[in-house]
Amino acid sequence: MTKTLTRHGNSLALVIDRGVLDLLNITDQTPLDVTTDGDVLIVTPVRNAARRKAFQSALEKTNKRYGRLLKRLAE
Secondary structure (H helix, E strand, O other), rough: OOOOOEEEEEEEEEEHHHHHHHOOOOOOOOEEEEEEEEOOOEEEOOHHHHHHHHHHHHHHHHHHHHHHHHHHHOO
């Protein structure tokens, strides 16, 4: 599916088809997490805020402790 952005005031909006929203059980009240890996835009529904917060905390702790080592391994 190819989409284009739509002007919405001073911003741009991505309109998601009803079928996709229904499939993912997303409504206008569902909080969405918008992230990027530097190449792609990733939009995911936030299902469990406490779990997401715990994961983010663990990720930050791991990056503090092993970030430099992981970068060296990736090279």
